[in-house]
Amino acid sequence: MKAGKIIFRFLVSLVLIALVFMAGELPSAGFADYTKGIKKVSDSIPDPGVFIVPDTHKTAFPMAYLYDNIWSTTDPSPYPLSLIENDSIIHIRLVNDSSDFSMPGTGRLTSPYGWRDGRFHHGFDVSINHGLPIYSAFSGVVRFAKYIYPYGRLVIVRHDNGLETYYAHLSRITVKSGQRISAGDEVGKCGNTGRSEGTHLHFEIRFKGISINPAHLISLKENRLIHNEIVLRRINERYFLYTNGAIIHKVRKGDYLHKIACEYGTTVKKIKECNDIPKSGYIKVGQLISIYP
Numbered sequence: 001m002k003a004g005k006i007i008f009r010f011l012v013s014l015v016l017i018a019l020v021f022m023a024g025e026l027p028s029a030g031f032a033d034y035t036k037g038i039k040k041v042s043d044s045i046p047d048p049g050v051f052i053v054p055d056t057h058k059t060a061f062p063m064a065y066l067y068d069n070i071w072s073t074t075d076p077s078p079y080p081l082s083l084i085e086n087d088s089i090i091h092i093r094l095v096n097d098s099s100d101f102s103m104p105g106t107g108r109l110t111s112p113y114g115w116r117d118g119r120f121h122h123g124f125d126v127s128i129n130h131g132l133p134i135y136s137a138f139s140g141v142v143r144f145a146k147y148i149y150p151y152g153r154l155v156i157v158r159h160d161n162g163l164e165t166y167y168a169h170l171s172r173i174t175v176k177s178g179q180r181i182s183a184g185d186e187v188g189k190c191g192n193t194g195r196s197e198g199t200h201l202h203f204e205i206r207f208k209g210i211s212i213n214p215a216h217l218i219s220l221k222e223n224r225l226i227h228n229e230i231v232l233r234r235i236n237e238r239y240f241l242y243t244n245g246a247i248i249h250k251v252r253k254g255d256y257l258h259k260i261a262c263e264y265g266t267t268v269k270k271i272k273e274c275n276d277i278p279k280s281g282y283i284k285v286g287q288l289i290s291i292y293p
Helices: 002-023 259-265 268-275
Strands: 048-052 089-093 108-111 114-116 119-121 123-126 133-135 142-149 152-159 164-170 184-189 202-207 210-213 229-235 238-242 248-249 288-291
Touching: 002 089, 152 184, 164 184, 210 238, 238 288, 259 268, 259 288, 268 288
Parallel strands: 048 089
Antiparallel strands: 089 229, 108 123, 114 119, 123 202, 133 184, 142 152, 152 164, 164 202, 202 210, 229 238, 248 288
């Protein structure tokens, strides 16, 4: 009887294993040893997702459906986190042609996006002389145009491509809420208002209230838009920017930046810049990193 039970259990186990392999997956427990040492090949950003193209209808509230019809002229960031909870992958066409973009100003980068003095710096700072004009990066409608601390005199534009841009510390605002503007139209004059230690432009790019590194879209050195189309991938409460040529690497146990860089034929510096990784180089298991070989 004992032998019969053992044989029966063995046969049942074989059937279960066969069914699992036919389904194309291994159970999470009980078969861990079979998957040890197997390296999963990283894939490019998949095609499925939400596709956004610039709205050419010149509506009063651009891309209102993306923002759940929220439009505030008194709150710079009125969007609840629930607005992004269903987002996964978003493809955005930034411009239809070169005339749809303008540099907000020309100058030297003085402070990048990321952690600074214990606070997260949601944009980058550009050294521009006091009183020089600041321009809208894309076409859209002015949502916010007034003084608010710590931004000082601040203009926010909701663009026809779904992004919002912030122009802060202005000495003077030359537009008003509800005004439709084109790429290259003046929004104000560079200044030193709010929490600021010198004349400069603080520039932010946001999507649904979540900041994105402007240096991934705009080159201050070359004075140009880097990509005409981008892919945003939401991870927790942040969006990470990729292009169609990016490879997504999931950090494994034992990974470190130099090892990953060698694996993909790139550099540690490039990986840090593209993923907003701190100077310490700290990464954690499960973290998704964009790689540009």
